[in-house]
Amino acid sequence: MTVRENTISILVNNKPDVLARIAGTFSGRGFNIESISANITRNPEITNIIITTIGDQETVIKLEKQLNKLVDVLEVRDLTDVSSAQREMILVRMKVTASNRDRFTQIVDIHSWKIVSTDADYCILEVTGDRQEIEDSLSLLETIGMEDFVRTGIVALKRCSPQQIG
Amino acid sequence: METIGADIVIQVLREEGIDVIFGYPGAATLPIHDRLMNSPIRHYLMRHEQAAAHAADGYARATGKVGVCLATSGPGATNLVTGIATAFMDSTPMVALTAQVSTSLLGQDAFQETDIIGITMPITKHSYQVHNVKNLASTMRQAFELAKTGRPGPVLVDLPRDILASKCELAGERGASTLKMNGKRAETPEQIEKIARALNQSERPLIIIGGGVKLANAFHLIRQLIEKANIPFVTTMMGIGSVDAANGYNLGLIGTHGNELANRIVHQCDFILAVGTRFSDRSTALIEEFAPLANIAQIDIDPTSIGKSIKINLPYVGDIRDALTALLPLVNEKEKSEWLQRIEAEREAAEKKIANGSGCGQAGDFIRKVQEAMPGETTVVADVGLNQIWTVRTWKARDPRSLITSGGMGTMGFSLPASIGAKVGCPERAVVAITGDGGFYMNIQELATVGYYNLPIKIVVINNGHLGMIRQIQDLFYNDRFNTIDLGSKVDFVAVARGFGIPGSRIVVDENPQSGIEAMVNTEGPYLLEAVVDPNNYVFPIIPPGRSNIEMIHDRLD
Ligand SMILES: Cc1ncc(C[n+]2csc(CCOP(=O)(O)OP(=O)(O)O)c2C)c(N)n1
Numbered sequence: 001m002t003v004r005e006n007t008i009s010i011l012v013n014n015k016p017d018v019l020a021r022i023a024g025t026f027s028g029r030g031f032n033i034e035s036i037s038a039n040i041t042r043n044p045e046i047t048n049i050i051i052t053t054i055g056d057q058e059t060v061i062k063l064e065k066q067l068n069k070l071v072d073v074l075e076v077r078d079l080t081d082v083s084s085a086q087r088e089m090i091l092v093r094m095k096v097t098a099s100n101r102d103r104f105t106q107i108v109d110i111h112s113w114k115i116v117s118t119d120a121d122y123c124i125l126e127v128t129g130d131r132q133e134i135e136d137s138l139s140l141l142e143t144i145g146m147e148d149f150v151r152t153g154i155v156a157l158k159r160c161s162p163q164q165i166g
Numbered sequence: 167m168e169t170i171g172a173d174i175v176i177q178v179l180r181e182e183g184i185d186v187i188f189g190y191p192g193a194a195t196l197p198i199h200d201r202l203m204n205s206p207i208r209h210y211l212m213r214h215e216q217a218a219a220h221a222a223d224g225y226a227r228a229t230g231k232v233g234v235c236l237a238t239s240g241p242g243a244t245n246l247v248t249g250i251a252t253a254f255m256d257s258t259p260m261v262a263l264t265a266q267v268s269t270s271l272l273g274q275d276a277f278q279e280t281d282i283i284g285i286t287m288p289i290t291k292h293s294y295q296v297h298n299v300k301n302l303a304s305t306m307r308q309a310f311e312l313a314k315t316g317r318p319g320p321v322l323v324d325l326p327r328d329i330l331a332s333k334c335e336l337a338g339e340r341g342a343s344t345l346k347m348n349g350k351r352a353e354t355p356e357q358i359e360k361i362a363r364a365l366n367q368s369e370r371p372l373i374i375i376g377g378g379v380k381l382a383n384a385f386h387l388i389r390q391l392i393e394k395a396n397i398p399f400v401t402t403m404m405g406i407g408s409v410d411a412a413n414g415y416n417l418g419l420i421g422t423h424g425n426e427l428a429n430r431i432v433h434q435c436d437f438i439l440a441v442g443t444r445f446s447d448r449s450t451a452l453i454e455e456f457a458p459l460a461n462i463a464q465i466d467i468d469p470t471s472i473g474k475s476i477k478i479n480l481p482y483v484g485d486i487r488d489a490l491t492a493l494l495p496l497v498n499e500k501e502k503s504e505w506l507q508r509i510e511a512e513r514e515a516a517e518k519k520i521a522n523g524s525g526c527g528q529a530g531d532f533i534r535k536v537q538e539a540m541p542g543e544t545t546v547v548a549d550v551g552l553n554q555i556w557t558v559r560t561w562k563a564r565d566p567r568s569l570i571t572s573g574g575m576g577t578m579g580f581s582l583p584a585s586i587g588a589k590v591g592c593p594e595r596a597v598v599a600i601t602g603d604g605g606f607y608m609n610i611q612e613l614a615t616v617g618y619y620n621l622p623i624k625i626v627v628i629n630n631g632h633l634g635m636i637r638q639i640q641d642l643f644y645n646d647r648f649n650t651i652d653l654g655s656k657v658d659f660v661a662v663a664r665g666f667g668i669p670g671s672r673i674v675v676d677e678n679p680q681s682g683i684e685a686m687v688n689t690e691g692p693y694l695l696e697a698v699v700d701p702n703n704y705v706f707p708i709i710p711p712g713r714s715n716i717e718m719i720h721d722r723l724d
Contacts, residue, residue: 017283017284017287017293017295020284020287021287024287024288028288062470062474065469065470066470068469069468069469069470070292071291071292071312071345071346074346
């Protein structure tokens with residue numbers, strides 16, 4: 001079985017201990033959560049958690065069955081093989097000096113990236129994209145004065161509408 | 167008296183038909199303990215919260231009903247943990263109630279505050295902390311529903327003190343269930359037809375009965391299936407007793423400490439119908455070589471139990487009773503004389519290798535004598551260690567719930583408190599607790615509970631002066647380098663029992679065990695029989711770690 005990154009979307013009741021139970025289901029079976037993002041859905045009592053994890057398909061199916069057993073888990077959907085939009089966002093702090101300002105401005109323009117905050121020597125840049133685009137952007141920014149960044153987990157949405165819950 | 171949260175707790179317990187709980191008080195539980203005085207529910211005061219959990223577990227296993235235990239916040243709650251985990255591993259329906267510090271103090275490291283929800287997350291089906299008395303009744307009701315539906319298991323309800331004490335009205339009628347039904351995916355009739363076809367076509371079929379058959383109350387159906395289609399069966403440790411042991415089709419226990427015949431037949435069969443078993447490593451031994459020739463069909467209510475460790479050709483997720491009811495009319499009444507003959511030949515060969523039938527030596531003979539002396543309607547509660555294996559291999563369990571033991575968790579110290587639950591749950595049945603000396607020490611304080619309530623439990627301590635099972639492992643697999651297994655012989659168990667108000671006697675099984683057995687059976691009320699056995703009396707054959715189930719060894723030199 002090939003090991004790969006899997007994207008799992010989980011609808012849960014919006015309750016304090018749900019995330020701990022989900023995290024425990026992963027860690028108890030030796031799975032690492034590579035990325036996680038969570039927020040409420042249209043129905044504020046329901047949260048959508050999107051987790052990416054590395055494993056072969058068979059083990060991921062077992063994991064999904066375990067997640068399904070949790071009382072507050074309403075639905076588990078594996079988005080790995082279904083057609084879905086998957087995006088991430090990074091915020092990047094750049095040191096901008098006389099020596100890199102031109103090149104930096106040029107690159108930002110080419111990519112139509114958004115500058116969300118600036119002061120004398122620094123600016124914070126917002127980049128969104130799929131995993132590959134984010135990786136590429138980071139490598140590029142690394143070469144022109146990236147100081148630090150934060151990265152959200154993947155958010156993913158199935159292309160045709162799934163049956164609505166809640 | 168004004169109604170408070172504690173009354174709602176009791177209201178739901180009554181609704182659920184609970185008439186017994188096993189518990190231990192603390193300041194935080196007092197609203198409940200106080201209001202229990204006005205209710206017909208009997209509260210057994212154990213001498214340790216671990217024992218309260220095991221007693222609730224034993225009660226549930228003996229009766230098929232939900233067992234309830236109650237402990238206070240902090241140390242009371244953490245003391246339940248081993249008992250809850252034990253119930254979880256064997257899927258016992260149980261509700262554990264823990265008191266908690268008041269909601270206003272939560273998260274402040276208040277006196278006797280502990281995050282019992284966090285601690286028990288991996289060992290409960292679910293746990294609830296109640297933050298508003300308005301949700302108390304619905305939460306309690308859901309906890310019971312959850313404990314007994316699907317694959318049963320323990321559910322914990324954490325009850326902050328202020329919620330228990332707050333004034334409120336009694337709860338109204340129970341609303342519709344809001345519980346998500348896990349595993350209720352309806353299987354198609356085709357799936358059962360496929361299983362029936364595979365079973366009918368097979369030449370060497372075998373049924374594996376797991377603990378799920380008891381949990382689902384499917385004894386009659388499984389017996390009908392076995393008799394109609396002439397199929398031999400084996401059981402896991404949790405499945406023992408599901409069908410009368412005297413039935414000729416029973417080949418015994420599978421697994422690392424199972425019967426040789428059972429293990430060999432698993433290896434030879436061409437079709438397995440596994441019912442209510444999760445194929446634990448104890449049952450399969452080396453998984454890669456388990457049942458190499460068999461097409462496997464598995465019926466289980468828990469989708470995560472299906473194909474967890476081995477590949478299943480024909481899965482069925484659902485209630486065992488539904489599955490067997492659908493399957494029964496489809497299976498052929500088939501003569502399987504060739505297969506049964508082959509099994510008989512294997513049986514003879516296996517028996518020849520074992521000196522006295524069970525491979526349990528003098529301890530096995532002794533347990534057999536104990537059973538012969540006890541009434542037919544006896545429940546035996548085995549502890550863990552050699553004594554467990556001796557018991558499960560020699561005791562002829564004639565009713566489904568007559569043999570109780572901690573299978574999945576292997577919790578030493580289980581038998582004495584669990585036997586209290588079994589006796590309280592089924593007072594009409596005789597109850598024998600069988601334990602090693604090591605396990606006995608682990609909940610020895612429960613002699614006080616037995617004595618206080620004068621529960622007529624027969625406690626058999628098989629004393630080999632050692633942690634016998636560990637000694638056998640050191641002997642066989644660590645070049646007989648014995649260490650940390652000697653428990654000594656200075657303790658006078660009979661005097662200990664007498665100190666707790668329980669009569670007893672001591673026998674050496676090699677000499678004249680009968681006198682002690684008779685004294686035990688003829689004494690009314692509780693009794694402790696200390697039975698001294700040779701520390702070199704092990705259990706054989708066994709499967710060494712990492713070997714397959716046909717690689718059983720028969721003595722130290724094998
Ligand atoms: C609570 C707990 N601690 C440790 C063990 C590991 N263990 C398994 S069997 C055994 C020895 C049991 O000795 P004893 O109770 O005297 O029974 P015997 O094997 O001699 O019959 C031990 C220590 C366990 N199963 N449970």
